[in-house]
Amino acid sequence: MQYTRLANSSLEISKLCLGTMTYGEQNTQADAFQQLDYALERGINFIDTAEMYPVPPKTETQGKTEEFIGNWLEKSGKREKIILATKVSGPSRINHIRENMALDHRNIHQAVDDSLRRLKTDYIDLYQVHWPQRNTNMFGQLNYPDQEEKSAVSLIETLEALNDIVKMGKVRYIGVSNETPWGLMSYLRLADKHDLPKVVSIQNPYNLLNRTYEIGLSEISHYEGIQLLAYSPMAFGILSGKYLNGAKPHGARCSLFERFQRYFTPQGIKATEAYVNLAKEFGIDPAQMALAFVNQRPFVGSNIIGATTMDQLKSNIDSLEITLSDELLARINEIATVYSNPCP
Numbered sequence: 001m002q003y004t005r006l007a008n009s010s011l012e013i014s015k016l017c018l019g020t021m022t023y024g025e026q027n028t029q030a031d032a033f034q035q036l037d038y039a040l041e042r043g044i045n046f047i048d049t050a051e052m053y054p055v056p057p058k059t060e061t062q063g064k065t066e067e068f069i070g071n072w073l074e075k076s077g078k079r080e081k082i083i084l085a086t087k088v089s090g091p092s093r094i095n096h097i098r099e100n101m102a103l104d105h106r107n108i109h110q111a112v113d114d115s116l117r118r119l120k121t122d123y124i125d126l127y128q129v130h131w132p133q134r135n136t137n138m139f140g141q142l143n144y145p146d147q148e149e150k151s152a153v154s155l156i157e158t159l160e161a162l163n164d165i166v167k168m169g170k171v172r173y174i175g176v177s178n179e180t181p182w183g184l185m186s187y188l189r190l191a192d193k194h195d196l197p198k199v200v201s202i203q204n205p206y207n208l209l210n211r212t213y214e215i216g217l218s219e220i221s222h223y224e225g226i227q228l229l230a231y232s233p234m235a236f237g238i239l240s241g242k243y244l245n246g247a248k249p250h251g252a253r254c255s256l257f258e259r260f261q262r263y264f265t266p267q268g269i270k271a272t273e274a275y276v277n278l279a280k281e282f283g284i285d286p287a288q289m290a291l292a293f294v295n296q297r298p299f300v301g302s303n304i305i306g307a308t309t310m311d312q313l314k315s316n317i318d319s320l321e322i323t324l325s326d327e328l329l330a331r332i333n334e335i336a337t338v339y340s341n342p343c344p
Contacts, residue, residue: 001043002320004301007225009173009200011125013083015295016317017046017229019306024064025054026253026308032068033075035313040081042317048203048229048304050087050130051097051115056257059096063118070120085126085229086115087177087203090133103133104153108161112170127165128175128203133158138178140262140344155183156190163196175229177203181216188224199226201301206230208239208275208290209268209343211336218299227301230294235263235343239290241276244269251308267342274335282328291319293332 002015018039023032036047053065066086073079088111091101098107112127131138134151165171174197176187184202191198202221206213206228213228220226234240242249243264254260263272279286294303307313324332 003045004227006173006200006227006301008198011083011173011200013046013302014044015302015320016044017048017085017302017304018044019231019304020047020049020065020069021053021055022253022306022308023049023054023068024061025056026251029068029071031308033072034310035307036069036072037076038310038313039317040078044317045081046083046085046302048085049119050089050128051111051118052087052089052094052130056259057094057096062097063114066115066118070118074120079121083125084119084121085128085175086119086124087128087130088112088115090129090131092131102153103129103158103161105157105161105164108158109165112165116170123170123172125172126175126201127162127171127173128177128201129158129162129179131178132180132183134183136180136183138180142344155186156194159187159190159194159196166197173197173200175199175201175203177229177231179204179217181220184217184220184226185224188226201229202226203229203231203304205232206294206297206300207233207235208293208332208336209235209263209271210341212341212344213299221299228297228299229302229304230297230300231304233294233303233305234287234290235268235272236260237287238263238268238272239275240287241272244273244276253308263343265343267339271335271339271342274339275332278328278331278335282325284322284328285315288315288319288322289324289328291316292322292324293329295320296324296329 003012005012049065054061089097090103133153135145162174176199187199276286279289305316
């Protein structure tokens with residue numbers, strides 16, 4: 001396993017991070033325990049979750065993912081062996097978590113206390129804002145939206161609330177997720193100006209079908225040292241090729257939940273076919289090629305993998321043993337030129 005130290009922190013995280021959003025929906029607690037045990041055996045020390053999980057978000061299952069992890073921590077006694085990350089939800093159509101989902105002082109304090117209780121721990125290593133308070137481009141939304149008025153909660157108010165929970169010892173470091181270049185730089189500027197905690201990571205989607213991180217955010221990674229925690233590195237499993245030709249594998253996420261359509265655009269399907277054929281030409285498993293591509297990017301601090309079966313998890317971790325050649329990377333970029341970010 002490879003490890004990376006996040007800038008402005010003491011967090012040394014594994015190059016692969018175990019994503020857990022299927023725990024409590026597609027995966028049972030027994031499944032979760034088995035995955036967590038195996039991930040640690042393979043050197044993964046970084047576990048990512050969120051108060052909103054599992055997905056798709058439902059009132060009756062909300063918080064189960066954190067509960068499963070908390071039960072595992074209690075049973076295994078391995079809290080000090082992992083770096084634990086979770087997230088506070090922002091305002092959205094998901095309103096079953098709290099009555100008011102604003103990223104203000106009251107909500108952030110309640111959210112972190114609820115997560116600590118479910119996780120059965122007294123501190124969180126990395127606490128992330130799951131998505132912005134303001135209305136902006138996120139979750140595949142194209143084009144900057146018309147803004148009638150400014151957000152009711154400012155970034156400085158959110159940052160001050162996060163500062164409170166850091167000072168109280170409930171959180172060690174803070175991060176953001178689904179953020180834009182403006183949002184990330186604003187957090188960094190406000191932290192410097194007001195002597196508040198500095199964001200140490202950003203968790204955004206990044207995969208062969210969605211390389212929009214490279215357009216603006218990768219430059220911030222380079223100059224500010226903020227590394228990407230890449231989620232959806234296989235684009236909901238689409239890049240494995242298992243959904244091509246209209247296939248709907250039994251038990252697979254996009255077979256079970258039709259809401260996950262982000263990576264099924266006409267151009268996305270054509271790009272997927274091209275990448276799968278390229279992987280086969282080079283004698284590489286398509287899923288492992290997709291993961292290896294993300295693993296090799298210089299701005300990626302950790303690649304967040306998820307699996308519903310142990311075979312998938314083992315294969316995903318084995319992607320670290322693959323190094324894509326310059327020739328293969330050049331061929332990948334040729335496809336990316338023809339199908340430029342088909343699924344942002």
